[in-house]
Every structure is written in structure tokens, then in C-alpha cells.
Amino acid sequence: MNKFCYVQAASVDAALAQIGAGPDSSTAAGIGKFIAGGTNLIDLMKENVMRPARLIDINALALGGIEAMPDGGVRLGALARNADTAHHPLVAGGYPLLSAAILAGASPQIRNMASNGGNLLQRTRCYYFYDTGVPCNKREPGSGCPAAGGLARQLAILGASDQCVATHPSDMCVALSALDAVVQVQSQSGSRAIAFADFHRLPGDRPDIDTTLAPGELITHIELPLAERFRAHSAYLKFRDRASYAFALVSVAAALDVGADGRIRAARIAIGGVAHKPWRDTQAEALLAGELPGTASFGPAADRLLVGARGAGVGPGSNAFKIPMARRAVVRALETALRGTVATTGESKDQEKRP
């Protein structure tokens, strides 16, 4: 780990003043970083993947609340912990999809530490990004990407570029994408709202930039618009190499608004583990509007979502299997959502009955 200066900020204004005030703020390696839970940043610093000259501890900021908004939505403080968010009555009751997605991610210890803002800003878990002994265009722009021709099991099948096949590893963000969340950010020049679909970016020719957050901006809140119409029919389905505590190979956040006539009024589908950001296609969702729910309508929507999917990696590192897996996961998540709100990990819950 590099030597760094640690400071605490007592208020949002103080934090914003401090983020630009470090000794080496003009260089990428030396720029200051906010730290909240630290579960990803400290790990990356131990690996020398990130080397901030200055850490600004924002845990004392009054951004830990979870509260109802006047229009019926819910506002999540950026510093509220993942575990507290998932179990908060406003979230567990009004947004079971988000609750299920958060609880499908990481471990209880990490969920106790990790902040909501930090969850959005976590970096990819691509092996090559973490290994400073090999090239990586995300870590060192222009150095190359061994992942595309290597071990890509955890990596992208959609939206990748010839420079980067990284995936965003969050479960929480897949649900936030499906729920049309809004990210509220603040800087010394003011505040702005970023639609969740615009918050994370595709790698393109700048894979070193994960999000549209500008330097010096701080996430203050995440707003959830009212989602009552989806509450009865939502599901988070996660496929992974272990029953628990593993990143998704493919995950799906699915939500249906089903009318009294049994037809779908609106659908939301976001796929995790397959791209540099949670993958949504509103045209795929539009295909479902007015349709009767079922395999006959879910299949074409899944096909539409996966248009352009392409495998990466070679041999046992190939991730081409994720293309049919993602299609089936979308259909199954929609079927699960149709039956009612279920938090599912894809694992049987009757292990007790097995011999």
C-alpha cells in the first residue's frame, strides 16, 4: 500500500473542499479519494491498483439516512450501509427487488461495512485489473487487455470494446437500474441528478473511466421513484459458481406490472454480470407491454436484450456459455416474478431434506 494522508471531513462542504486540496491532486495517481466503507478501495490499495495520495473519510457526514420522499419514493443516503438499507422497512417493504439484490451480494460482514455510494463506485473484479504484473487498459490505459483472450468467465458478453471486457460486479446496481433510480451528486459548483442508466458507462476507448461522476463530485443520495406497481411481481435471480458469497456469472432483476386483465402493463429487466454496467434495453421491455405473461412473450424479450452478445476468453476461460445462460435467466426471472415476489439465488432451499 502506498503512503497516504488521511483526513476526516465533518460536513459535505468540508469534504468537497478537501477533495481538491491534496498535494498531488493534478495527477491521477495522486488524486484524493473519498472513503466510506472502504471494502473495495482498501483492497485495491493493498494491491497497488489504486494509489490515492489522500483519503478523505466521509463517514461523519450526515448522509446515512433512509427516508420517504413526498412523492412516495424513497431516498437512500449515500452513507447508509448495504445491510441497513436491505433491511430498512421502507426498502424491504416497498422495494423487495432491491432488498433481495443487496442480500445476494458480498457477505454479511461486507454488507455491514459497505456504503450505498461505494457500492455504485466499486471497481471491476477482473483478474487482470487486479494483477499489477500484467497489462490492463482500465488500470493503465493503452497497455493492452489480456482478459479478452484469457480468463473471461466473470467478464462481459455485452457492450464490451476491443479495449476492455470488464463487468461491473454489483448486485445492488442491477436492481437500482431496473428501478430507474436517480443518483444525486454534489460538488463545489453545485448539485445535479444523474439517471441511473447514465451513471455507469460502457468501456469504449476509455475503459479507465467507470462512471459519469466528475472529479470532485460526491454521491449524496440515491433516489428510488415510487415502484408500487412492481412490488407484487419482482425477482432477483443470481447464478454464480458457489451457492453464496460469489460474484454473479449472470444475474437478473425482473419486475412486472400486471393488469387486472392478466396482461403486462409494464416490465423492467436488468442483467448483471454481463457488461460494464447493468444491462437494460427499454425496447425489450416495450415488447412485453400488452402481452400475456409467459414463455411465449418472455423469450423474445430475452432475445432482444441479448442482441449483439459476444463471448470473450479462450478455452476454459471462455464466457460464451453466458449467452444462453443469460437468455434462460431472463426468462426464469420473469417467470419467478410473475408468480410473486421471490428472492431467489437459484439454489434449492430444501437442503435439509437431502440425504
Added chain:
Amino acid sequence: MVDIPPAAMAGPSQHTIELRINGKACRAEIESCVSLLDLLRDRLGLTGTKKGCDHGQCGACTVLVEGRRINSCLTLAVMQNGRDITTVEGLAPLEVGAALHPLQQAFIDHDAFQCGYCTPGQLCSAVGLMNEGHAKNADDVRELMSGNICRCGAYPQIVQAVCEVALGGAQPGAVRPVIVGTVPA
């Protein structure tokens, strides 16, 4: 708030922190980069808490901060200034003849370890699980203990031990009696 001398602004900063560890007040002078785990083990001699992977993947470093379980390898000691921390050494009185924590006793009763390296983390994690109050059955216990790896594979016994204490004796998972000293087939 931690005071930073102006001279420290250009490089690694030094900090004086005060913690309460296993009920005792503790003061330490540390550099910014010292993890809570390294403070406990290397500076304070509390080596019950183990360093397994040092990346938050194994759970051997689990401790309780204000009663909540966290990975002590993934937080800076300076970030925990002023907090109340419990390590495995603080679960039961460190006196000859004193009763063990019920979870410690259950781990012995159920033979819930072989090498024992993961055990301090398993114990602190299980205390955290009980404090959280979300485990209702053995499947919940499995899921909510998934942040703690046991490479010896004592999982069936760990689940039984945690279920016995956390679920008040209701043990949907205890389908086989444990014979201490044997390896379950």
C-alpha cells in the same frame, strides 16, 4: 476528529486513536495505512483475530465493532477511532475456570473445527449473526455464515453449533449426531 499536523499533509499521516477493545480503553499511535487487523495483531498483541487472505474473502479477521461484525482487514484502524471493538479474546472472561461463551462451548461440543484457524472469525461472525437476528433456520445460518471460509470443511458441525445457540436449540440442520473425533462421511 483526528488532528492532522500541517507537516503531515504532504505524506503518510500519523494518528493518535483511542479505542475500547474488549472492554478496555486503549490508545495507539499509528500510521494512516495500518488496518484494524494489523493494529490488533501486531501492535496490541491480540493475535486471536487471524489474517487469512487479507482481502475480505475468508472472514478469519472478523471482529465486532459496536456489536456489528466486519472484516478487520478491510478497514483502517484510524477509521475506527472511538469505537468499541470485540475480538475473540473478549467473548468470554480470560480467567481460569470462567465459563466460555455459549458459541465457544457449542463449537467444542459439536467438534466444529479441525485446525482452528478460521474459528475466531467464525465465532465473532456467529455473534454478529445473532445480534442481527435474521437467521430463522439452518439454511439462513448457512447463507449468513457464508463470509467465513473453513478450508478443513467443518461446515456441517459449524452450522449445528451456530444453530444450537442462535436458534435456541431448534436445529433443523442437525440430522446426524456428531461423534467427536470422527470425520463425517
